[in-house]
Amino acid sequence: MRYPEQAEPSSAGPSSAGLDHAGPSNGHHVNGNGVQKLTNGKQAVARVSLPGSHLYDDSDVDREEFVRLVIQSLRDVGYHGSAATLEAESGYAMESQQVADFRRYILEARWSKAENALQRLGVEDREGLWDARFLISQQKYLELLEAQRTTDALQVLRNELAPLDVDPEQLHILSSLMMCSQPEDLRQRAGWDGATGKSRHILLDNLHRYIPPSVMVPPRRFSALLHQANEYQRQQCVYHNIPTSGSSAFSLFADHECDKTGFPRVTTTILEVHTDQVWVLDWSRDGNLLASASNDKSVIIWGIGPETEMPIREWEKRLVLKHPYPVISLAWSLDNSILLTGSETHIKMWNTKTGICIRTLDEHSEPVTAFVWLPDNSGFLSAGMDFKIVLWNTDGQRQETWATLPVRITQMVITPDSTRLVAIGLVAPSPVDARPDGDAPPTGTNMSTPPPKEQHRLLVYDMDSRRNESCMVFEGELTSLSISENSQYALLNRSPDDIQLLDLNLGRLVRKYTGHRQTKHIIRSCFGGFESNFVVSGSEDGNVYVWHRDTGVLLEMLDGHGEGSVNCVAWNPSNERMFASCSDDRTIRIWEAPPDMMLEEYPLQKGKGKASGSRT
Template sequence: MNEICDGLAESASAQAPSQTLLSNFDEDQVPLPFSFASSSHITSPSNSSSSFPTDRSQTSGYHPRDEVDDYLQASDSESESRSPKRLRLEELTERQSTMRIENGVGGSTNGVSLNSNGDSQNATNGQALTNNRIQRARRQELVRLMVQAMQDMGYSQSAVTLEKESGFPLESAAVAKFRDGVLKGDWALVESLFPTLELDQNKDVVVVRFLIRQQKYLELLETRHIKKALIVLRNELAPLEYNSERLHSLSSFMMCSNADDLRRRAEWDGAKGTSRQKLLVEIQKYISPSIMVPEHRLETLLEQATTLQRISCLYHNSSEYISLYSDHVCDRSQFPSVTTHIFRHHSDEVWYVAFSNNGKFLASASRDKTAIIWSLETWDKVHVLSDHTDCVSFLSWSPDDTKILTCGQDNVLKLWNVESGDCLSTMKKHEEPVTACAWLPDGKWFISGSQDKNTYLWNLDGTTIHKWPGARIADLAINKEGTRMVAICHDNKLHIYDLITKKEEATMEENAKLTSICLSSDCRYALVNLSTKEIHLWDIDERRIVRKYLGQKQGKFVIRSCFGGIDQGFIVSGSEDSKIYVWHREHADLIETLSGHKGAVNSVNWSPVNPYMFASAGDDNTIRIWGPPGSADHNGKMKTP
């Protein structure tokens, strides 16, 4: 009995600190979720929240029968199951013994439980304080952004009124002076205000000083105060010991003959241009945004919000304005999900298809040894290009759509006149099948790749200008500037070449056979099909895979994919299971699986001018045109979206 009393005494003493903590709260100062009239408000341990699920169906291994089994095991008879089970004497004795042990050895258990509730309430009030601070900080940020936006839009008086009413100025007086000093070129004032900017003394101060003194130096040179500029260079810039290469360039500007020569060589528009505004923007990179709000910040956030709306919309394929008033959702009816026309003139498998750059024509390459040019206005064939002696596997439109290149299994490359359908020249340099070809943007040069491990640069008269020896080429693409070529080879690598220096820049390795490549419109990303039923999106600049698209069937044949839709928000690929697969580019979600072809779909290509149209080519000898539901009339011709 003494042991039990001792345990209760310890429990009471443990409860006291909890009550003391609670009594320290001043309800007038701290907003609480409920008031404390007495310690009786403390929630008992039995009522405290638990981390375990209250619904047993959420528990691992749960089965609905468990509850029935537990219920039956808790009863000795049917009558006992209908009323609370009476506690037997031997059980009471056992429980009293257990109580002695728990209170004797761990008698502070109850005290800890009560103290835990006190701590829980402290945490609750602490969270309330944190939430209040967050709300105030968020309100302050919003007001400051609104003030800045009002000033940007010319509502200066409204901005001043908002600052006064809210008590939140856009920036401190010192920061305002700093900004004004930069824009007016008061460099002594600007440097004197450094302590108010909370710059990193070990790094950022040096950089910001260099930027400011560089501007000061250039402005002195611009006004032809050469001696003063030299003093700044020697006594202010050089002692910073920062960016010696730039310092050397600055010293060379001493030789400029006049202000125009200086501005040209320094790529700087002078004190009366935008150089000071640009300097301020550059300096802001080193200043905490809470001290100096970045320019046009609210506009930037709104742009980010609309971008998020766009990329969150699975079927986004519209150029319409995205309003901030409601969530943006595009209807599936805008997506080209139905066949609107079928071209049937080929007598064998169609391996490749491509729209002309103006979107008026379509060209297809086939195993039947021909390439066909189709009109998307008359929906009929224009020319059948039939001089190849073996399968035609690839073709490429010239930038102005007046010529077209074809290549294939007969080891040759042919140049055709689109208007007449005549073959202009045949190039026979390769010794094995020619797998790919592409034009440079000026239309005077083109490149071909082959399984003979050679890649050639040609001019229009059929003369080779350069040769890149290497791996067996599977496909290649050239950026819009004509400065870079990306080729995929049978060594499971992407090879990047500088077309100016003619040297290889880098290689990026994959883990499976590569079958095709397609560059994004900005030429930063490369879409690559792999024989392992995957499509990888590579960031060429960063040399890394940023997305993987899964689902299509590929293992035996060359299957091609492409970008599509407004802002190229879709990834589309053929497949060996006769279907077309479409993914959301950003999320990599498979959003459509389109049926229609009766054999493998080898190639897809999205119209460069119509975001609601793409084409597919397959082993069923056909080319299909796809558009939104209702975009074709009863004759199978496309309506204007």
């Protein structure tokens, strides 16, 4: 906003923290000659008049908005004198005196004046005005309780908060705070840090939602715009695989783009010990051990050597765990001390240091297809084609049947935020009701009626209540399930030739990834890289495919495996530049970013991975 020609503007001060520095020291005024004179004794600043209203002739950026944001940013970082000088030279004030007064009233707990000022700040929506008044009265109520002025607080509750059509449950919660005998108890129960904390500044930030941004500039707005620009650049950088903070943070001086040479697309090690098809891979939690399961009735635990001056780290076969049947499922405990394996209906618990089988569990009546360890390390869940999920403690003692699902479970995952269990499987005739809620079937239900042909489902359960939250139905076999690090996305392999990205929060399809081949085999894909930026999958054509998650662009088609399917890929959980793949060709390949010594020998112009050698 532009100053009135003879008006005295507000003084400089922090924009997001309130006008703590308000006062005449950085004030200025306009004299009759159009010269802004600073009142702190500094040299007068002449006001600059520029043609037009845009920042540049070929720009759509409004000059006044830009300058006001610069003034706000200068104040935020402490350059109060520079902010005042810019206001004087440009003739633009970051905000009006009314806004400055409103900020001061909030920070000084002058609640009546704050409410009166609020109505003069352009809040036109009646509901918005009521919401803003509620926030102010709520702060007033809490501060009175903190000061142990219970009678005054009760008057605010009855006469100011209750008439605002507050949700009864919310009003009940506020009234219950009157039972707090000590201020510490009040602050803890209310999730509020008190009058002397940051609560008034937080209140100001929340009030921004109801005041037009042109009147009261949102806090740290320039920083928010820069963050949005950086986030856009990150999303457009299809090979992005590095943290965006610290020494590798984005620069403001150039657009961001990651070098392709840092992407894992070279086979640095081939592990050749299995005597039959390798089906499943699973990394230990620290990324130093890799377990592989095979049709040869064994699981091998591989160890990666320590980092050395050599560009390629050594691998070794640590343990071979023998089974009576082929192994189809694996899971490491949270401390990596136990490995669970599923072989037909048997569950085996292995000591990963000695290779001794601790216990064999025989609860399931059909093949065991999935395990997940509980986030609190109190035990694990097992699931199988017999429709049920069983809860075990860490010693392998059965606790209960955690749930009975309406599908033959093929895979399940607990989301990284520990709030939901996601499972996939095939609907088939069973002794239980084939409905997502798992309740008793309605009277007259014919349990022998088969479901539609090849109907598969994705089911989401709340971990605390164990109730079903959602169900999605698919045609075509679901063979793989992965969850992104932020717990928002689920990745599904669906035959034929389809990998889908689902938003679990919205319950809808976000994107599809194509190019690989899957018609008859179980293919297990996964997320990978920094912030789960990549989707990687095997294929029946013997190649490994890598896509950029957010754009769906196919980045790499990595060859090297022999005939047959690449059955499983697994990204190292502690190394964003390493993943493993296993194949019908009986081998496991470790893929890494090409070491410097290999770049000249294998330039990889076409994105094809080349084997550098093997370790056995």
